[in-house]
Amino acid sequence: xxxxxxxxxxxxxxKSIALIGVTTRFGFGAGLPRFMIKSGMRDxxxxxxxxxxxxxxLPVYRSVKEIPNTIDLACILVPASAVGGVLNECLEKGIKAxxxxxxxxxxxxxDGRAMQEKLVRMARSAxxxxxxxxxxxxxxxxxxxxTCEVLLEHLQPGPISIIAQSGVFGNILLDWAPSQGIPxxxxxxxxxxxxxxxxxxxxxxxxxxxxxxxxxxxxxxxRPGHFLEVAQRTSMDKxxxxxxxxxxxxGRRATMSHTGSLGGSxxxxxxxxxxxxxxxxxxxxxxxxxxxxxxxxxxxxxxRILVVTSSGSLGVMAADTLLKEGLSLPxxxxxxxxxxxxxxxxxxxxxxxxxxxxxxxxNHALEAALREPGIDGIIIFPIIPWAVISPVLxxxxxxxxxxxxxxxPMSGQPLPRPIIASVLGHPAWKDSVARFFGNxxxxxxxxxxxxxSMAALYRYAKWRGVxxxxxxxxxxxx
Amino acid sequence: xxxxxxxxxxxxxxKSIALIGVTTRFGFGAGLPRFMIKSGMRDxxxxxxxxxxxxxxLPVYRSVKEIPNTIDLACILVPASAVGGVLNECLEKGIKAxxxxxxxxxxxxxDGRAMQEKLVRMARSAxxxxxxxxxxxxxxxxxxxxTCEVLLEHLQPGPISIIAQSGVFGNILLDWAPSQGIPxxxxxxxxxxxxxxxxxxxxxxxxxxxxxxxxxxxxxxxRPGHFLEVAQRTSMDKxxxxxxxxxxxxGRRATMSHTGSLGGSxxxxxxxxxxxxxxxxxxxxxxxxxxxxxxxxxxxxxxRILVVTSSGSLGVMAADTLLKEGLSLPxxxxxxxxxxxxxxxxxxxxxxxxxxxxxxxxNHALEAALREPGIDGIIIFPIIPWAVISPVLxxxxxxxxxxxxxxxPMSGQPLPRPIIASVLGHPAWKDSVARFFGNxxxxxxxxxxxxxSMAALYRYAKWRGVxxxxxxxxxxxx
Numbered sequence: 015x016x017x018x019x020x021x022x023x024x025x026x027x028x029k030s031i032a033l034i035g036v037t038t039r040f041g042f043g044a045g046l047p048r049f050m051i052k053s054g055m056r057d058x059x060x061x062x063x064x065x066x067x068x069x070x071x072l073p074v075y076r077s078v079k080e081i082p083n084t085i086d087l088a089c090i091l092v093p094a095s096a097v098g099g100v101l102n103e104c105l106e107k108g109i110k111a112x113x114x115x116x117x118x119x120x121x122x123x124x125d126g127r128a129m130q131e132k133l134v135r136m137a138r139s140a141x142x143x144x145x146x147x148x149x150x151x152x153x154x155x156x157x158x159x160x161t162c163e164v165l166l167e168h169l170q171p172g173p174i175s176i177i178a179q180s181g182v183f184g185n186i187l188l189d190w191a192p193s194q195g196i197p198x199x200x201x202x203x204x205x206x207x208x209x210x211x212x213x214x215x216x217x218x219x220x221x222x223x224x225x226x227x228x229x230x231x232x233x234x235x236x237r238p239g240h241f242l243e244v245a246q247r248t249s250m251d252k253x254x255x256x257x258x259x260x261x262x263x264x265g266r267r268a269t270m271s272h273t274g275s276l277g278g279s280x281x282x283x284x285x286x287x288x289x290x291x292x293x294x295x296x297x298x299x300x301x302x303x304x305x306x307x308x309x310x311x312x313x314x315x316x317x318r319i320l321v322v323t324s325s326g327s328l329g330v331m332a333a334d335t336l337l338k339e340g341l342s343l344p345x346x347x348x349x350x351x352x353x354x355x356x357x358x359x360x361x362x363x364x365x366x367x368x369x370x371x372x373x374x375x376x377n378h379a380l381e382a383a384l385r386e387p388g389i390d391g392i393i394i395f396p397i398i399p400w401a402v403i404s405p406v407l408x409x410x411x412x413x414x415x416x417x418x419x420x421x422x423p424m425s426g427q428p429l430p431r432p433i434i435a436s437v438l439g440h441p442a443w444k445d446s447v448a449r450f451f452g453n454x455x456x457x458x459x460x461x462x463x464x465x466x467s468m469a470a471l472y473r474y475a476k477w478r479g480v481x482x483x484x485x486x487x488x489x490x491x492x
Numbered sequence: 493x494x495x496x497x498x499x500x501x502x503x504x505x506x507k508s509i510a511l512i513g514v515t516t517r518f519g520f521g522a523g524l525p526r527f528m529i530k531s532g533m534r535d536x537x538x539x540x541x542x543x544x545x546x547x548x549x550l551p552v553y554r555s556v557k558e559i560p561n562t563i564d565l566a567c568i569l570v571p572a573s574a575v576g577g578v579l580n581e582c583l584e585k586g587i588k589a590x591x592x593x594x595x596x597x598x599x600x601x602x603d604g605r606a607m608q609e610k611l612v613r614m615a616r617s618a619x620x621x622x623x624x625x626x627x628x629x630x631x632x633x634x635x636x637x638x639t640c641e642v643l644l645e646h647l648q649p650g651p652i653s654i655i656a657q658s659g660v661f662g663n664i665l666l667d668w669a670p671s672q673g674i675p676x677x678x679x680x681x682x683x684x685x686x687x688x689x690x691x692x693x694x695x696x697x698x699x700x701x702x703x704x705x706x707x708x709x710x711x712x713x714x715r716p717g718h719f720l721e722v723a724q725r726t727s728m729d730k731x732x733x734x735x736x737x738x739x740x741x742x743g744r745r746a747t748m749s750h751t752g753s754l755g756g757s758x759x760x761x762x763x764x765x766x767x768x769x770x771x772x773x774x775x776x777x778x779x780x781x782x783x784x785x786x787x788x789x790x791x792x793x794x795x796r797i798l799v800v801t802s803s804g805s806l807g808v809m810a811a812d813t814l815l816k817e818g819l820s821l822p823x824x825x826x827x828x829x830x831x832x833x834x835x836x837x838x839x840x841x842x843x844x845x846x847x848x849x850x851x852x853x854x855n856h857a858l859e860a861a862l863r864e865p866g867i868d869g870i871i872i873f874p875i876i877p878w879a880v881i882s883p884v885l886x887x888x889x890x891x892x893x894x895x896x897x898x899x900x901p902m903s904g905q906p907l908p909r910p911i912i913a914s915v916l917g918h919p920a921w922k923d924s925v926a927r928f929f930g931n932x933x934x935x936x937x938x939x940x941x942x943x944x945s946m947a948a949l950y951r952y953a954k955w956r957g958v959x960x961x962x963x964x965x966x967x968x969x970x
Contacts, residue, residue, distance in 0.1 A: 042850070042880075049879055094839075117849070118839045163879030182849070183805035185877040189917040233808060259808040267811075272804030272847060297809065297940040298916060299777075326750030327661035330711060330737040331775065333745075361572070361596045369750060371595070371660070372520070399663040401527055401641030438776060439667040459937075462775040 021143050022210075022218040024111035026154045026200060028086035031055070031161075032078050032109070034062040034100050035091030035116075036069060042115070043091050045163050047072075053166040054158060060085065078103050087111045089151060089161050094118030094129065097147070101133055105140035112137060113161060114147035115181075120206045121148055121273055130208040137209060148273060149205030150181035153188065155198045156224050162203070164188045172197015172453070173226035173309045177215045179204055179233050179259075179273050187231075187298075194302050195448060195457070197309065199224035206273050211236040213244045220248040227308045229301060230256045230292075233273055235283060242290050249291030253308045253474050256287060257295045291477045293470045299459050300466065306456035307467040311432035313475035314390040317341045319468055320383050321367035323395035324376055328438065328461045329367030332393050335465035341472060343367070350386045354379050372402075384430065391432045391471065393464045394455075396447055400440035407446060429454060432471055436464045499621050500688075500696040502589035504632045504678060506564035509533070509639075510556050510587070512540040512578050513569030513594075514547060520593070521569050523641050525550075531644040532636060538563065556581050565589045567629060567639050572596030572607065575625070579611055583618035590615060591639060592625035593659075598684045599626055599751055608686040615687060626751060627683030628659035631666065633676045634702050640681070642666045650675015650931070651704035651787045655693045657682055657711050657737075657751050665709075665776075672780050673926060673935070675787065677702035684751050689714040691722045698726040705786045707779060708734045708770075711751055713761060720768050727769030731786045731952050734765060735773045769955045771948045777937050778944065784934035785945040789910035791953035792868040795819045797946055798861050799845035801873035802854055806916065806939040807845030810871050813943035819950060821845070824867070828860045850880075862908065869910045869949065871942045872933075874925055878918035885924060907932060910949055914942045 033050070037043035050059055051070055059072060060081045066074040075081050078088060078100070088104045090097055094116050104112055119130040130147055137144045145151060151161030156171045162185060169188065174196055178184035184203035191198055200222065202215050212232055219225045228248065235241050245254055258280070260266045284294060293308075295301040319341050323329035333343055343366045345351070351364045357375045358364060368383070370376050376396060383392055433455045437444040448457050458464050511528070515521035528537055529548055537550065538559045544552040553559050556566060556578070566582045568575055572594050582590055598605040608625055615622045623629060629639030634649045640663060647666065652674055656662035662681035669676055678700065680693050690710055697703045706726065713719050723732055736758070738744045762772060771786075773779040797819050801807035811821055821844045823829070829842045835853045836842060846861070848854050854874060861870055911933045915922040926935050936942050 045880060122839055122841075163877055165879060178805075180803065180805040182803040182875065182877070185879075186803060186806075186875055186917045189878040189921070193919045231805065233805070259805055259812065267843065272808060297938045299938050325658065325660040325664060327656075327658040327709060327711070327737055328664075330750060334737065361600055363600070365745065397660065397664055399641055399660070400667040401643060401663075402523060439664045441671045443667070460775045460777050 017221050017223060020218050020221065021111070022214065024086045025113070025145060025152050025202075026218075027157050027159060028058065028111065030058050030060065030083055030085050030087075032060045032062055032081060032085045032088045032104070033091065034078055034088060034104070035096075036061045036063050036066070036074065037091075038066060038069065042163070046089075046091070046161070049163045049165070050160070053160060053164075078109070079107050081107070085109050087113065087161075089113045089115060091115050094126070094147070097133065098129070098136070101136055101144075105136060105142055110142045111145075112142055113145045113149070113151040114208075115150060115161075116146075117148045119147045119208070130206060134209045144209040145202070146205045147208060148181065149203040150184060151203060153198070153201040155200070162188075168192050170195075170197040171224075172199065173224070174198050174229060174305050175200040175219050175222065175225040175227070176229045176231070177202050177204065177212055177219070178231040179207070179212075180231065181205055183231055190302075194306075196302055196305060197453065199226075207236055211241075213237055213241040216241070216244050216248050216254070220244075220252060226252060227305055228252055228254045229305050230254060231301070232256065232258055233260045234258075238283065238286070242286055245287070245292055246290040249474075250478060254292045255295055255301060255304045255308065255470075256292050257298065257301050258284065258287075291474065293474060300463060303456070303458040303463045303467050304470050307432070307434055307458065307471060308474070310453050310456045311434065311471060312429060313478075314432050314468070314472050315475070316390040317472050318344050318388060318390045319393060319465075320344075320346065320386075320389045320391075321393045321395075322370065322376065322379050322383060323367055323397070324370055324372065325395055325397045326367070326369045326371070328395040328397065328436070329369050331461035332395070332465045333367050335462045336393075336468065339465060339469035341465070341469055344388060346383065346386055347388060350382045353382050389431070391434070391468050393461075393468060394433060394435045395461060395464075396435065396437060397439055398443065400443060403443055404440075407442065432468065434458060434464045434468055436461050495699050495701060498696050498699065499588070500692065502564045503591070503623060503630050503680075504696075505635050505637060506536065506589065508536050508538065508561055508563050508565070510538045510540055510559060510563045510566045510582070511569065512556055512566060512582070513574075514539045514541050514544070514552065515569075516544060516547065520641070524567075524569070524639070527641045527643070528638070531638060531642075556587070557585050559585070563587050565591065565639075567591045567593060569593050572604070572625070575611065576607070576614070579614055579622075583614060583620055588620045589623075590620055591623045591627070591629040592683075592686075593628060593639075594624075595626045597625045597686070608684060612687045622687040623680070624683045625686060626659065627681040628662060629681060631676070631679040633678070640666075646670050648673075648675040649702075650677065651702070652676050652707060652783050653678040653697045653700065653703040653705070654707045654709070655680050655682065655690055655697070656709040657685070657690075658709065659683055661709055668780075672784075674780055674783060675931065677704075685714055689719075691715055691719040694719070694722050694726050694732070698722075698730060704730060705783055706730055706732045707783050708732060709779070710734065710736055711738045712736075716761065716764070720764055723765070723770055724768040727952075728956060732770045733773055733779060733782045733786065733948075734770050735776065735779050736762065736765075769952065771952060778941060781934070781936040781941045781945050782948050785910070785912055785936065785949060786952070788931050788934045789912065789949060790907060791956075792910050792946070792950050793953070794868040795950050796822045796866060796868045797871060797943075798822075798824065798864075798867045798869075799871045799873075800848065800854065800857050800861060801845055801875070802848055802850065803873055803875045804845075804847045804849070806873040806875065806914070807847050809939035810873070810943045811845050813940045814871075814946070817943060817947035819943070819947055822866060824861065824864055828864050831860050832857050867909070869912070869946050871939075871946060872911060872913045873939060873942075874913065874915060875917055876921065878921060881921055882918075885920065910946065912936060912942045912945055914939050 120127040153160040597608040631638040
């Protein structure tokens with residue numbers, strides 16, 4: 015796929031940025047320039063406020079038109095009533111990319127909607143494009159650029175990009191991502207999406223070489239027909255995971271006053287999204303569970319799943335959910351079972367779930383399973399009671415994970431099929447396992463989540479009709 | 493309720509314990525005595541193994557019959573084939589309470605089932621009772637007693653008791669509980685429940701003054717009729733939360749080889765449990781979300797719920813789920829709305845969800861809501877982007893939570909109605925909020941979980957038909 019220039023390049027990688035409406039009072043107008051300077055953007059930054067002379071050692075200009083350089087991107091922070099005048103100056107300056115962060119537009123009613131529509135007409139007639147209003151703009155983690163109060167050095171660069179309708183929610187996801195092991199490429203918050211919308215951003219992320227998995231939080235679809243067409247095309251190359259808010263009447267009232275969204279019929283919308291290959295999440299936890307899974311795992315070639323566990327109960331939970339999701343739990347071949355039995359204690363049933371209990375042969379069983387051609391995906395619950403493991407962990411934090419998956423398929427090469435883990439119990443054990451697995455085996459929130467994430471992988475693989483692992487998904491980090 | 497003596501007292505609070513089958517090799521037989529000594533039980537402990545003379549500075553007896561004291565509780569760790577002989581010696585010694593931890597009984601097939609049935613006949617004919625086989629026994633947090641490898645000092649004593657069929661799962665829950673803010677009274681793992689079963693333990697916990705909320709993990713019902721009768725009686729005083737594993741055919745096969753459980757018809761079982769007042773969880777995360785909620789919250793008097801949030805998106809998620817769960821989202825009275833509007837910025841809609849955004853009036857809105865007679869429960873999402881809050885948090889970790897809920901109803905007295913929170917975003921902010929809320933406001937895993945936990949509270953309150961807050965639930969920690 016050859017990458018074409020896009021009007022969105024100026025939003026994600028501008029060489030010069032004007033922040034219009036910075037303030038000295040506590041709040042976004044004061045915090046944003048500080049954060050951008052802290053994240054290394056001082057040289058690109060031009061501050062504007064007619065009442066201030068200097069801030070953080072930078073000159074503050076009376077108007078954007080007084081800035082002695084060309085400006086690639088303008089971020090407008092002034093109150094809603096002043097946005098029109100400021101936008102006009104930006105357009106006169108020749109700026110083609112504008113983020114309106116200010117709230118007080120369509121989400122407040124018809125007058126606000128008329129105001130934001132006027133802004134779009136102004137921008138478009140000058141050949142400029144507008145993101146927002148009522149948003150916090152964009153983040154580009156590998157590009158070290160952000161228009162919101164986020165510490166770029168805390169974010170792990172990686173293959174997941176996010177389009178969030180809500181600014182605050184986008185910020186929450188960014189705050190949450192490091193602790194959740196979510197490696198991020200780009201984030202865009204679209205707010206009231208008066209001009210640029212989710213379909214524009216989807217097209218952009220489809221072409222973006224850093225993005226392998228796309229996560230969407232939307233409260234409605236702006237241009238459903240166009241969006242579905244773009245989404246279906248994008249899904250053929252990159253999985254799209256969606257949480258759609260505003261499902262019920264109360265939810266819709268809330269979205270209306272949140273981002274001015276007017277939704278369509280939800281069951282129909284969801285059906286259309288599924289047909290276009292999109293994967294639906296039921297809450298933010300599942301959205302992140304699925305994002306990790308799609309970012310780290312190759313696609314399964316079929317629906318035959320093996321569960322390897324040291325806790326019988328967690329195995330039962332996964333088995334229940336896998337079957338409800340339409341996946342199957344075949345037995346291993348007689349040969350593989352005999353191989354596992356060689357090291358198994360007499361009380362161990364070599365079934366599926368394969369409950370190894372405290373036998374100590376987790377790794378032996380997992381390696382046998384990875385060699386088995388009749389298994390398309392593996393779910394693992396590598397659990398050891400903390401009391402048993404903590405003395406060992408103290409003396410050598412890394413060796414312990416090796417007790418489970420020491421060598422062979424888990425080291426070196428990309429995995430031949432998806433492995434999804436869930437690790438309940440002591441947080442330090444989970445951390446130790448996570449360090450060992452790295453970006454190879456996603457750790458999701460529960461046994462049920464592991465089964466649902468595997469089901470989502472399988473549904474997507476089936477939708478794409480591919481039998482081979484898509485190179486982009488399997489090898490991004492290998 | 494007057495507390496009667498129970499045969500289970502000897503299991504949860506024995507004055508002397510024999511551990512039969514301790515070993516010097518790495519494993520349970522070596523770890524358990526070490527942990528019991530570390531947790532302060534040295535003086536009560538008598539170790540038995542004919543091949544060892546001394547362990548951890550304690551004498552090791554050749555047989556339980558050689559112990560020079562009476563023994564309240566025996567824990568048997570020897571391999572399955574040797575359990576019968578050891579049990580016989582325990583009974584000859586006059587021991588009335590026996591935990592068989594060894595695996596290799598009904599979970600391995602018919603022969604194993606016959607073996608465990610023989611153990612029960614032996615015990616019963618000697619007037620003794622038997623817990624297990626295939627379990628890790630019990631934990632009594634306030635009583636500082638445990639028969640499994642758990643560090644008692646890490647567990648927060650509190651009102652939640654757990655009955656888990658699986659030993660490993662019981663251990664996982666105990667490892668997990670401290671990081672999840674789950675204060676625990678008693679835990680029992682019942683394994684194959686050849687003699688003592690979930691109904692026996694439910695009766696015991698019903699009478700137990702430390703227990704206010706009961707959590708069950710079961711793979712089937714042992715004596716469904718009797719269990720339901722006990723459960724319904726218990727539910728009238730204490731909420732019972734259940735996760736039932738082994739729902740599908742594959743799950744049932746797994747439970748059979750896990751704890752030898754043979755299940756009945758699942759939809760019928762679930763319906764009967766609901767009729768008996770039990771609350772069903774769909775995964776372990778929800779089980780803990782509900783446990784915190786029932787432990788910390790008074791019961792709501794009706795289904796009118798207000799959502800107060802600083803993130804519009806999370807408000808939309810909660811509203812959607814509340815409505816699907818059959819709860820309602822009324823507007824506040826005109827008077828209360830006017831009171832909130834006095835401090836609200838012009839862009840703020842005073843609706844339900846009540847999205848305060850970055851207005852800084854979260855506390856003002858919450859206080860108004862708590863005074864409102866037309867609201868039965870409140871869900872809050874006190875979210876601030878980390879970049880905004882971290883500088884303040886550094887200088888004063890405790891004051892920050894006070895930005896939301898500074899004074900008034902949140903300090904001092906028990907809350908007049910349930911408040912449930914969810915805090916996504918940076919873990920340090922969640923920790924700060926959690927410290928402030930203590931055991932007054934549960935923090936659950938997601939906005940959807942907050943809505944479902946509130947719905948469970950309401951369903952339980954309706955089932956009990958109470959209009960007043962049950963004293964035991966509301967005041968345990970006040």
